Amino acid sequence: MFARLTDATIYQFEQESSQSDDELSTFAEGVSEPVEEPQPRLELEQALEPEQALEPELALEPEPPLKKPRFKEMPSREHIDMLAQARVEETTKQQTDWGVRLFRGWLTENQYSDKFEELESSILNERLCFFYPSLQTKKGTDYSKSALVGIRAAISRHLTSPPYNRNVNLMKDNAFMTSNHVITGMIKTLKRAGKDVTVHKKPVAEGDIQRLYSSGVFNTDSPATLQNKVFWDLMLNFGRRGQEGLNSLTKSSFGKFKDDRDHTYYKMTYNEANKTHHGVDSHENRQEVRMYEKSGDENCPVASF
DNA sequence: GGGACGTAACCGATGAAACG
DNA sequence: CGTTTCATCGGTTACGTCCC
Known part of the structure; x- marks a missing residue:
């Protein structure tokens, strides 16, 4: 089991590294090209097509079909305004x-x-x-x-x-x-003058959490209270950014998975509009957030979800 | 060794959105 | 409307790797 896993990892690594090597060499060629004969950009675009059409043999030379561009297409004015x-x-x-x-x-x-x-x-x-x-x-x-x-x-x-x-x-x-x-x-x-005092919110007291559960507002047998509980669990497990983006969450925003010890958990399946992965703060890339099952616990968040 | 390049870490500034 | 909170941004520096 362990050996197989290692092999797979090595294989994957080799694949990846060879891929990036390819990219590197293509890029290196691409860089050295324009230095020899610098051309205005416009002419370059026009020159491209006829050259390829007329002399396909050229493609065999070490400088293959004018390589993939380093950057995206020039954006339109409307696009940048937008x-x-x-x-x-x-x-x-x-x-x-x-x-x-x-x-x-x-x-x-x-x-x-x-x-x-x-x-x-x-x-x-x-x-x-x-x-x-x-x-x-x-x-x-x-x-x-x-x-x-x-x-x-x-x-x-x-x-x-x-x-x-x-x-x-x-x-x-x-x-x-x-x-x-x-x-x-x-x-x-x-x-x-002592006027800049900022008042921090206090965490919900343990006793208050007990009361939430015992009062019945988190009961799982009626739709409204079930929603209360599920939302509480979601906020507790995933709510790292206040209420930002909550109204855009849907059923498919969460996916059910199992870890290597067969424990079930939910995790967020999206990262589009929220900017979570754009920054590179250590605590963001540290680990994905998971909402784990609590088997045997009547308040298991995975079960109610 | 040292330059080029890419990325990580750091940290104050900024912006989103809630509350009262 | 005024204020607060906190995650993200963005600029800077440090570090690692590759290459000459």
Whole structure:
């Protein structure tokens, strides 16, 4: 059993490594080609077809049919616009509008033009220096750190998005260093005044969990309470990102599997819209998340699922 | 040895979305 | 609307591997 497994692994490894070797050599050839006779891109495209059609023997030479391109096809203008649009979520757009509204309101209240989008960075920076400390909530209290940072980011998003597409970053550009100093100072002042206390949520107490089960809201014999329990189990086992994307989950979002010791478990079968595997944080690639059966336990999550 | 390249680790900034 | 929470992003640095 063990020997077979090892053989299989070695075989797989050999397959993989030979594959990547192939890719490497093709790539190396591809790189050395254009260096000899650099050609404008457009001519290259046109030259390609006739060459292949007229002289197929050429293909036998070490430089095979103009290799597979290193990159994807040139995207259309619409495509890149669409991608740029998909950058932010609807709720973020709302936040953007909120921040812009605040800044616009302040500008008009102080007899400035509210068309700040075209302002030069130095002027904009100057305005922001005075804007930030003028900020207060509708109730007249100071904004929290999160709010201040959010407002700044909102204005920055607004400027860098269509139709303005400005090439600025309110958080990082040197031009905005002084206004950012003002914000940092405000945040520090808040901190010193003890106003930046963030309250963390407490975990659900063990006793409360008991009560959930004993109260009947997790009973598996009626649809509504069964759903309660299954959802609780899902949140407990898979809920690593708050409520993000929950409404897009379906039956096929989960798959039933067995591990090498014959224990049944469910795991998520998708990773599309959630960005889980795009980043390379260690804890993300560490292991897939599994919801294991608890055989003998009347509250087994796999059974109720 | 050292340069090129790809990836991992790190960590503050950013954004999504919930709550009150 | 204002705030909070937390996962992801994104920029930077460190590290490993290959090749000269």
